[in-house]
Amino acid sequence: MNYAQARQHMVRTQLKRRGIAAPAVLAAMREVPREAFVPEHLAQHAYEDRPLPIEAGQTISQPFMVAAMIEAAELERGNRVLEIGAGSGYAAAVMSRIAAHVYAIERHAELVEIAAARLKRLGYDTVELHVGDGTEGLPDAAPFDAIIASAGGPFVPQVLKEQLEIGGRLVMPVGDGEQRLLKITRASATHLEEEDLGGVAFVPLIGAHGWKESDHAH
Structure with missing residues (x-):
């Protein structure tokens, strides 16, 4: 399978046609090999328009959702970003x-172990992975220009809002x-401004300021 061609096709049909327009986001989605972030037996499905299962009972979001959230966060060169729910490491x-x-x-x-090995192999050395409760954010590295949560909580934790730089953007399913x-x-x-970007479906955000593990036990 020609992954580079599949990646270009995904950007054209799943992203641009649905309104993803930020040049930097499209360029990044063209560059990062999604097939390297899914279990090997699913690599041939990497560019399908859907989430895929990964290790630890989690999922990698569909490409469109990754692009839409990153576009909504209005990332710019020079920004410092926090992602909550690193999963496979793909969005990071x-x-x-x-x-x-x-x-x-x-x-x-x-x-984290699997994602760190992938990122190292691909030479993506500006990503710093941490094991911990994402709902607490990362106070030691705050404030951030953007925060993206790749899991859905009952509300946006106050502690995350407080870790935003002035002008910073936080994108999260609730x-x-x-x-x-x-x-x-911010x-x-x-003063914080809030905008509703529409309906979504994400795995639950478990943590001190999210859902309890028992609420979503399988």
């Missing part, structure tokens, strides 16, 4: 092609049952 890799530094938190140590993708912009030290 895409963001690393745009932003200066990406910090990514994942509660499954197994996923809701029980029906989830909405929210974008929060307009000033005291």
Whole structure:
């Protein structure tokens, strides 16, 4: 299978046709090999328009959703970004092609180990992975120009809002049952603006400021 061709086709048909327009996002999605971020037996499905299962019972989001969230976060060169729910490392890799530094938190140590090996192999050395509770953010590295949560919580944790730089953008799915993708912009030290970007479906965000593990036990 020609993955490079499949990647170009994915960008053309799944992203551009659905309105993803930011040149930096399209370029990053053209560059990062999604087939390297899924289990080997699923590599041939890497550019299909759907999420795929990965290790630890988690998923890698569909390409369109990754691109839409990164576009909504308005990443720029020089930005410092926090991703909550690193999973396979794919979204962090895409963001690393745009932003200066990406910090990514994942509660499954197994996923961090696998993602770290992938990122190292691909030479994506501006991504820093941490094992921990993403709902707490990463206070030691704050503030961030953008925060993206790749899992859905009951609400946007206050602690994450506080880790946004002035002008910073936070994109996160919120809701029980029906989830909405929210974008929060820190307009000033005291004022936050909120925008609803539409309905989405994400795995639950488990943590101190998210869902309890018992709420979503399989």
